[in-house]
Amino acid sequence: MASDALGRDTASLVKRFHAARGSDELVVLQGVHALKHALRFGASVEVVACEDPSELTQLVQALAPDLIERIEALAVVLPAEAFKRLGPYVPHTGVVSIARRVATDPLALIACASRAPIVLLEDPRHFGNLGAVVRVAAAVEAAGVLTTGRQDPWDPVAVRGSAGLHFALPVARVESLPDTDRPLLAFDPEGEELRPEHVPPRALLAFGTERDGLSDGLLERADARLRLPMREGVSSLNLATSVAAVLYSLRFARVAHAG
Numbered sequence: 001m002a003s004d005a006l007g008r009d010t011a012s013l014v015k016r017f018h019a020a021r022g023s024d025e026l027v028v029l030q031g032v033h034a035l036k037h038a039l040r041f042g043a044s045v046e047v048v049a050c051e052d053p054s055e056l057t058q059l060v061q062a063l064a065p066d067l068i069e070r071i072e073a074l075a076v077v078l079p080a081e082a083f084k085r086l087g088p089y090v091p092h093t094g095v096v097s098i099a100r101r102v103a104t105d106p107l108a109l110i111a112c113a114s115r116a117p118i119v120l121l122e123d124p125r126h127f128g129n130l131g132a133v134v135r136v137a138a139a140v141e142a143a144g145v146l147t148t149g150r151q152d153p154w155d156p157v158a159v160r161g162s163a164g165l166h167f168a169l170p171v172a173r174v175e176s177l178p179d180t181d182r183p184l185l186a187f188d189p190e191g192e193e194l195r196p197e198h199v200p201p202r203a204l205l206a207f208g209t210e211r212d213g214l215s216d217g218l219l220e221r222a223d224a225r226l227r228l229p230m231r232e233g234v235s236s237l238n239l240a241t242s243v244a245a246v247l248y249s250l251r252f253a254r255v256a257h258a259g
């Protein structure tokens with residue numbers, strides 16, 4: 001362990017976590033899975049706070065033995081009382097870290113040459129959905145995830161939902177969808193049934209907000225409006241479930257550009 005944090009050091013570490021939560025350059029990683037993926041995919045992790053160093057070692061040995069030395073070198077031990085003050089929610093595993101966010105230029109992402117699809121979430125509201133989308137997009141090697149709307153896609157709750165896989169692909173928010181030569185496919189329960197083999201390379205796969213679906217503006221711009229088939233009487237799927245079903249259907253159909 002790097003050091004025991006006591007007294008003034010403890011107070012300044014608590015302050016550092018509070019500042020990280022309000023920063024758009026840093027992100028608080030909750031738990032060991034998020035920390036593990038962040039490190040595996042190249043994150044710059046600044047500090048790992050833990051309550052019990054022997055529990056940390058046991059957890060890392062079980063979940064990420066490849067990272068044990070790196071994590072131990074970053075670890076700082078906090079008394080239980082101080083650990084609880086690190087934020088509104090602290091994981092029961094007693095491990096919480098600070099990492100530097102990866103800045104992504106959304107325009108450069110859209111313009112990039114990758115043939116893999118980009119997932120576009122129009123105004124997603126729930127951080128759990130957002131995180132689950134990033135996680136599945138990382139798993140199938142999508143080119144990136146873009147969001148519109150007010151939610152910060154790098155919110156700690158979303159990064160917890162992705163298990164830290166925000167570091168595995170570009171994730172960014174864009175004010176509105178810029179002009180692009182990428183084919184724009186709108187996923188909507190009222191569309192035509194999806195045929196994965198007809199999804200072109202470099203597609204932007206657009207999904208709507210949880211309550212109201214895609215905006216009229218996006219539907220008008222779309223090159224196609226596609227649906228996942230559902231049993232009669234079912235009105236729609238959950239947002240993250242829809243993204244997962246579409247990405248894996250492209251994968252199973254062996255669409256060459258789909259990761």
Ligand SMILES: C[S@@+](CC[C@H](N)C(=O)[O-])C[C@H]1O[C@@H](n2cnc3c(N)ncnc32)[C@H](O)[C@@H]1O
Pocket residue numbers: 187188189206207208209210211212213214226227228229230235236237238239242
């Ligand atoms: C919870 S749904 C929104 C429900 C909304 N009432 C609607 O009718 O679109 C969130 C998003 O998931 C996607 N989605 C849900 N079910 C779908 C389906 N069967 N086919 C294609 N996309 C779907 C769409 O992108 C939708 O905007």
